[in-house]
Amino acid sequence: MTEPDVDGVDEALALVGGAPTHLAASSPPGHRGTPWSQARAIAARAGRGVTPRTRRVPLGEALGRVLAEPLTALTDLPSFDTSAMDGWAVAGPGPWEIRTGDAVLAGHGAIPALPDGVAVRIATGARVPADTTAVIRSEHARAEPGRGDRSGAGPGGGHLYARHEVVPGQDIRPRGQECRTGDALLPATTVVTPAVLGLAAAAGYDELAIVEPPRVEVLVLGDELLTSGVPHDGLIRDALGPMLDPWLRALGAEVVAVRRVGDDAEALYEAVTGTGADLVVTTGGTAAGPVDHVHPVLRGAGAELLVDGVQARPGHPMLLARLTPSQYLVGLPGNPLAAVSGLLSLAEPLLRGLAGCRAPEPYWASVRDGVQGHPHDTRLVPVVRRAGEAVPLHYAGPAMLRGLAAADGLAVVPPGGARPGDALEVLDLPWTAPVSAPVPAQGGCFT
Numbered sequence: 179m180t181e182p183d184v185d186g187v188d189e190a191l192a193l194v195g196g197a198p199t200h201l202a203a204s205s206p207p208g209h210r211g212t213p214w215s216q217a218r219a220i221a222a223r224a225g226r227g228v229t230p231r232t233r234r235v236p237l238g239e240a241l242g243r244v245l246a247e248p249l250t251a252l253t254d255l256p257s258f259d260t261s262a263m264d265g266w267a268v269a270g271p272g273p274w275e276i277r278t279g280d281a282v283l284a285g286h287g288a289i290p291a292l293p294d295g296v297a298v299r300i301a302t303g304a305r306v307p308a309d310t311t312a313v314i315r316s317e318h319a320r321a322e323p324g325r326g327d328r329s330g331a332g333p334g335g336g337h338l339y340a341r342h343e344v345v346p347g348q349d350i351r352p353r354g355q356e357c358r359t360g361d362a363l364l365p366a367t368t369v370v371t372p373a374v375l376g377l378a379a380a381a382g383y384d385e386l387a388i389v390e391p392p393r394v395e396v397l398v399l400g401d402e403l404l405t406s407g408v409p410h411d412g413l414i415r416d417a418l419g420p421m422l423d424p425w426l427r428a429l430g431a432e433v434v435a436v437r438r439v440g441d442d443a444e445a446l447y448e449a450v451t452g453t454g455a456d457l458v459v460t461t462g463g464t465a466a467g468p469v470d471h472v473h474p475v476l477r478g479a480g481a482e483l484l485v486d487g488v489q490a491r492p493g494h495p496m497l498l499a500r501l502t503p504s505q506y507l508v509g510l511p512g513n514p515l516a517a518v519s520g521l522l523s524l525a526e527p528l529l530r531g532l533a534g535c536r537a538p539e540p541y542w543a544s545v546r547d548g549v550q551g552h553p554h555d556t557r558l559v560p561v562v563r564r565a566g567e568a569v570p571l572h573y574a575g576p577a578m579l580r581g582l583a584a585a586d587g588l589a590v591v592p593p594g595g596a597r598p599g600d601a602l603e604v605l606d607l608p609w610t611a612p613v614s615a616p617v618p619a620q621g622g623c624f625t
């Protein structure tokens with residue numbers, strides 16, 4: 179499928195570190211595939227081109243989803259002038275006569291306005307009476323009891339003295355300090371984090387309009403795959419079914435099915451043409467071997483190939499096809515790390531668009547060790563973060579998952595490689611992103 183000369187070095191590159199080769203970055207004549215960045219951009223554009231389905235869900239079901247509409251304040255926040263401290267509401271200059279029987283508590287209704295020269299006990303979060311000049315926190319005031327009540331707050335009244343200068347408005351949170359009704363609090367495309375849920379509740383929401391998660395069907399190809407037990411007799415364990423389901427959910431997808439279709443071209447055709455999913459992800463069968471059915475099936479199904487091979491290692495046979503105007507297929511190569519490369523290169527940007535998510539800011543880290551480059555292609559290399567640097571991991575061959583399983587991300591190594599200290603883009607894994615929200619049990623768009 180690709181030129182054998184450069185393919186020959188691929189496994190070796192994946193296993194060793196060492197000095198960069200700094201060979202020419204331009205594609206040789208006949209070199210196949212779309213440049214890596216361009217392929218990602220095509221996938222992202224395809225995802226953004228589909229109008230997402232939206233629905234309203236109770237707050238409790240919105241975690242991890244993406245806002246389909248801006249979050250607009252349904253109320254002023256605070257919605258009334260609020261005491262920020264436990265203490266005294268006072269009006270006018272002191273000392274103040276303590277009004278008895280009128281402690282103002284959070285959640286209670288309005289109490290009469292305060293005339294000048296009067297103080298009343300108030301609790302944090304309570305509505306400040308009309309005409310209040312300031313709140314004096316208890317530790318900054320001295321109450322002198324009146325006759326018949328030594329506490330000063332009882333029916334006997336008494337007088338209140340400030341221990342410090344009183345500044346008008348002190349310790350009062352004025353109505354609308356955080357927002358006014360109708361203010362835009364968050365734009366559509368915001369991922370609903372626990373903090374967003376809190377803000378939405380405070381701003382008066384019971385439900386949120388969210389983008390429906392894109393429905394994804396995974397088709398695992400290959401007659402050689404076992405679903406349990408130890409590999410034997412040339413059969414191996416399916417490593418991709420168990421990995422892709424939760425990974426896709428962490429990327430904001432609803433995985434409607436993971437189906438094993440073997441090396442049966444007809445079954446694959448039926449599955450691809452009959453799917454109700456927004457995205458079909460296939461694993462294996464992307465190359466040109468005798469049972470590599472993905473290309474012929476896509477041709478038979480009249481699919482449009484948007485990306486047919488990418489200048490990326492591992493994973494160069496990855497592909498992206500449009501099945502119908504609103505349905506896509508990402509073909510992941512069968513080698514497990516190559517499949518992950520395809521997942522992050524094509525499926526992730528596509529899903530982001532389908533899920534209505536914004537792309538995250540690219541994240542760069544300086545690489546501790548030199549990384550051997552591929553002569554012409556971008557390499558994705560598992561790395562772990564150590565003391566602010568990205569450390570490339572071993573066991574990163576296309577068929578291996580040992581390096582990936584210990585990794586925090588995949589470093590994007592340009593053709594020619596990287597020297598120690600070079601800054602490389604790092605693709606975060608959805609469960610390790612330093613600035614992302616946690617992955618909830620039901621999935622969500624958290625990267």
Ligand SMILES: Nc1nc2c(c(=O)[nH]1)N[C@H]1C(S)=C(S)[C@@H](COP(=O)(O)OP(=O)(O)OC[C@H]3O[C@@H](n4cnc5c(N)ncnc54)[C@H](O)[C@@H]3O)O[C@H]1N2
Nearest residue numbers: 179180400415416417418462463464465470511512513516
């Ligand atoms: N003549 C050529 N042969 C190959 C080329 C090439 O350019 N020319 N590219 C190689 C590269 S690179 C890759 S990657 C693979 C991609 O092949 P396929 O997508 O067709 O994948 P398969 O042949 O089905 O499988 C490859 C490999 O991965 C194993 N596999 C498949 N599915 C799973 C799974 N679910 N879990 C674990 N392992 C899986 C499969 O047994 C094979 O060992 O093609 C190369 N060949």
Ligand code: MOO
Nearest residue numbers: 492493494516576
């Ligand atoms: O080596 Mo292949 O690049 O995609 O696994």
